[in-house]
Amino acid sequence: AGWWDHVGAAPKDPILGVTEAFLADTSPRKINLGVGAYRDDEGRPVVLQCVRGAETKLAGSQFLESLPNAVNTKLVEESVQLVYGKETDIVQERRFAGIQALSGTGACRLFAEFQRRFYPESPIYLPVPTWSNHHNIWRDAQVPVRTFRYYHPDSKGLYFGALMDDIKSAPDNSFFLLHPCAHNPTGVDPNEEQWREISHEFKVKNHFPFFDMAYQGLASGDIDTDSKAIKIFREDGHLIGCAQSFTKIMGLYGHRVGCLSILSVDENQAIAVRSQLQQIARAMYSSPPVHGSLLVSTILGDSQLKALWEEEVKAMVARIIRMRAKLRESLEKLDSPLNWEHITNQVGMFCFSGLSPEYVDHLARKFHIYMTRDGRISMAGVTTSNVDYLANAIHEVTR
Numbered sequence: 001a002g003w004w005d006h007v008g009a010a011p012k013d014p015i016l017g018v019t020e021a022f023l024a025d026t027s028p029r030k031i032n033l034g035v036g037a038y039r040d041d042e043g044r045p046v047v048l049q050c051v052r053g054a055e056t057k058l059a060g061s062q063f064l065e066s067l068p069n070a071v072n073t074k075l076v077e078e079s080v081q082l083v084y085g086k087e088t089d090i091v092q093e094r095r096f097a098g099i100q101a102l103s104g105t106g107a108c109r110l111f112a113e114f115q116r117r118f119y120p121e122s123p124i125y126l127p128v129p130t131w132s133n134h135h136n137i138w139r140d141a142q143v144p145v146r147t148f149r150y151y152h153p154d155s156k157g158l159y160f161g162a163l164m165d166d167i168k169s170a171p172d173n174s175f176f177l178l179h180p181c182a183h184n185p186t187g188v189d190p191n192e193e194q195w196r197e198i199s200h201e202f203k204v205k206n207h208f209p210f211f212d213m214a215y216q217g218l219a220s221g222d223i224d225t226d227s228k229a230i231k232i233f234r235e236d237g238h239l240i241g242c243a244q245s246f247t248k249i250m251g252l253y254g255h256r257v258g259c260l261s262i263l264s265v266d267e268n269q270a271i272a273v274r275s276q277l278q279q280i281a282r283a284m285y286s287s288p289p290v291h292g293s294l295l296v297s298t299i300l301g302d303s304q305l306k307a308l309w310e311e312e313v314k315a316m317v318a319r320i321i322r323m324r325a326k327l328r329e330s331l332e333k334l335d336s337p338l339n340w341e342h343i344t345n346q347v348g349m350f351c352f353s354g355l356s357p358e359y360v361d362h363l364a365r366k367f368h369i370y371m372t373r374d375g376r377i378s379m380a381g382v383t384t385s386n387v388d389y390l391a392n393a394i395h396e397v398t399r
């Protein structure tokens with residue numbers, strides 16, 4: 001008898017499975033709208049110029065030893081300032097525990113472990129829908145997962161009333177995961193007024209807000225604007241947890257650079273919390289890779305490279321917004337009987353199209369167009385030369 005006879009195959013990841021199907025398709029017309037990776041208008045992957053600049057600056061430097069305690073202090077400080085602003089008391093009074101993480105996924109996972117260690121009974125509340133991996137991450141950390149309503153399929157917008165009801169009916173002192181901007185997969189964000197109401201209710205219930213910030217800048221094109229939600233919570237005095245990812249916003253996908261930060265009441269508490277995070281990371285992977293984190297801290301710490309980065313983020317967002325407008329316009333020109341306003345109302349990398357799983361299957365079979373079965377379109381895969389083909393295909397399957 002073999003050791004692993006009882007091991008069956010794990011179910012395919014819904015997002016990674018799309019890429020597999022796309023790669024297996026030999027049609028020259030095929031389009032991958034599955035994975036959320038930015039592409040230029042020719043459909044090519046992009047290395048940002050700010051990253052090239054940082055590589056040049058770093059070339060030949062002596063940095064190959066890993067940094068003590070899994071912390072690149074500079075990366076952590078720059079990251080925290082990106083979210084909370086340079087001038088905040090948090091940074092000046094050192095009231096945050098921050099640690100470099102293996103991108104956004106790793107930051108979420110570290111937090112989930114930390115949560116389980118100190119609040120073993122508490123569940124995490126996830127929005128419906130959310131990035132599918134959130135469920136896996138908290139499940140594997142053995143934290144019970146609950147959900148709260150977020151999105152309304154009819155309006156293809158925020159289900160604000162139900163969201164507030166679910167926040168109110170959760171037991172006091174619950175952990176909630178929030179997407180501060182460019183919600184994945186829906187592209188639907190609360191507006192400022194709604195964020196204020198959410199923050200207020202969190203205060204009343206003493207809930208803990210954990211923000212998964214994977215797209216700062218990619219909603220509005222502006223880094224500061226996109227951290228508005230977190231700043232609103234901050235003004236209300238919440239202690240916040242935040243996962244940051246540089247995957248999409250700097251195009252550093254394979255480098256796995258991210259940060260987890262947790263606010264504390266004072267510096268001593270921050271030191272204690274950080275030491276626990278370091279201990280958790282130490283047992284999981286000891287220390288994170290160095291090169292990507294140096295790229296990020298070099299860009300954020302150099303005013304010219306940072307300005308260049310901000311321009312490049314704006315350009316990525318502008319292209320996505322143009323493609324949203326074009327896709328909607330093309331569908332309307334075809335006299336589609338359906339309403340496509342949500343394509344331009346939603347923000348960020350994704351359009352939650354409302355296409356049913358059957359329509360998604362049709363698009364793949366008949367038109368070689370691939371997306372996740374929840375109808376999420378990665379707008380970054382849409383280009384000037386495929387947008388009409390896409391609109392036509394969507395119209396054909398839905399008419």
Ligand code: PMP
Nearest residue numbers: 103104105131184212214245247
């Ligand atoms: N959170 C959300 C909401 C995401 O969409 C993603 C990327 N798809 C991540 C976290 C993690 O990405 P990464 O680990 O590549 O930073």
